[in-house]
Amino acid sequence: MENKLIGIVQGSTLLITAILLTATIACKKAASDSTTGTTTTTIGTGVPDIYKKIYGATSITTDGTYITIKATSLPDHKSPYYKGTQWAATLYEAYNGTNPLWSQNPNSIAENDVTYKIPLNPTVASTHSATPLGPMGVALNGVPIFNQYAAGGAALTGEVNSFDEYDGHPQQSGMYHYHAEPYYLTTKNGESSLIGFLLDGFPVYGPMENGKTLTNADLDVYHGHTSATADYPNGIYHYHITSAAPYINGNGFYGTAGTVSQ
Ligand SMILES: [Zn+2]
Ligand SMILES: [Zn+2]
Numbered sequence: 001m002e003n004k005l006i007g008i009v010q011g012s013t014l015l016i017t018a019i020l021l022t023a024t025i026a027c028k029k030a031a032s033d034s035t036t037g038t039t040t041t042t043i044g045t046g047v048p049d050i051y052k053k054i055y056g057a058t059s060i061t062t063d064g065t066y067i068t069i070k071a072t073s074l075p076d077h078k079s080p081y082y083k084g085t086q087w088a089a090t091l092y093e094a095y096n097g098t099n100p101l102w103s104q105n106p107n108s109i110a111e112n113d114v115t116y117k118i119p120l121n122p123t124v125a126s127t128h129s130a131t132p133l134g135p136m137g138v139a140l141n142g143v144p145i146f147n148q149y150a151a152g153g154a155a156l157t158g159e160v161n162s163f164d165e166y167d168g169h170p171q172q173s174g175m176y177h178y179h180a181e182p183y184y185l186t187t188k189n190g191e192s193s194l195i196g197f198l199l200d201g202f203p204v205y206g207p208m209e210n211g212k213t214l215t216n217a218d219l220d221v222y223h224g225h226t227s228a229t230a231d232y233p234n235g236i237y238h239y240h241i242t243s244a245a246p247y248i249n250g251n252g253f254y255g256t257a258g259t260v261s262q
Contacts, residue, residue: 039072039142048120050203050231053194056142066117066258067201071142073112073175077184079164081109081176097165105162110174114144118258122201124237128222128252135177135260136249137198140185143168144177145196145204148246156245180247181207194231195241200255204239204248205229214240216250223250 043052044061051060051067059070078093085092085108095102116138133151135144150159151171156179162169166184170176185195191208198204202224207213209227219225223246224239232238237255241248 039074039076050194051197054138054140054142054196056140057138058142062120065120067120069116069118069138071114071116071138071144073114073142073144073177074109075143075166075168075176075184076141077166079109079166079168079176080104081107081164081170083108085109095165097163099161099163101161103161104164105159105169107170107172108174109170109176112144112173112175112262114138114175115261116197116199116258117260118197118199119201119256122237122255124254125200125256128254129257130252131198131249132260134262135199136253137196137204139178139182139196139204140189140194141182143182144175145198145248146177146179147249148179178248181241181243192230194229198239198249198253199257199260200253201258202237202239202255203229203231204241207241207243209240214242216242216244216246219250220254221251222254223248224254 039056039058041055041057042059046062046064047060047067054060054069056076057069057071061068078091080093080095082088082092095104114135116135131147133149134146136147137145139145148156150156163180167180167182168176168178182195186193186206191206193206195204195206219240224237226235226237228235229238239248
């Protein structure tokens, strides 16, 4: 009897230890490293392989209708905007780009948690809604993609000079973002590679296709076209980044947009 009781107590202790251990592992999985900015992504069941390319997300899940992507918005590459932050030791570097008019804005990079809910099966919209200010999509490294406008819908004319060597910058709350080609991703993966997704679920590709650098004239008013891509051999509508404004998106979403929350 006494032995049996000890057995039960030991069993429960083991169970509690196992639960605690699982909880600790789960926490670690979802967290981004506080010094290097590297992230481990938790991927839910049923998530198609293409979305697993979003390596900068903290989690990617699906309910069968939407893909939900959570990210911290922290870039995994160096930036002058990491100056004075908790990540500065490993991620700060002085501006080393080529823009002679470079002018650092007063903001510093901070964690900004964003949840993107995008359609699993994107569809063309009957009415094309305008893209919002703030995140209109997410890049593979978890950095938000913004549209071609500055606050108040103004042109980016002045703001472009505050883009760092990787073509991004933080706004007032420290949310780092790209309005144009994320050079870190296109250097690493190629100029014709997948860059990310807009909120309507349609993918965004770099400026090259079949060995040709595309211009705005090659694209429709939403800044895309339909053709086969390396990831979608059967063809899909997709956006392309170009070197001239509007850079990533034109006159609003091609498809029916999902939602974004912060
Ligand atoms: Zn901006
Ligand atoms: Zn294309």
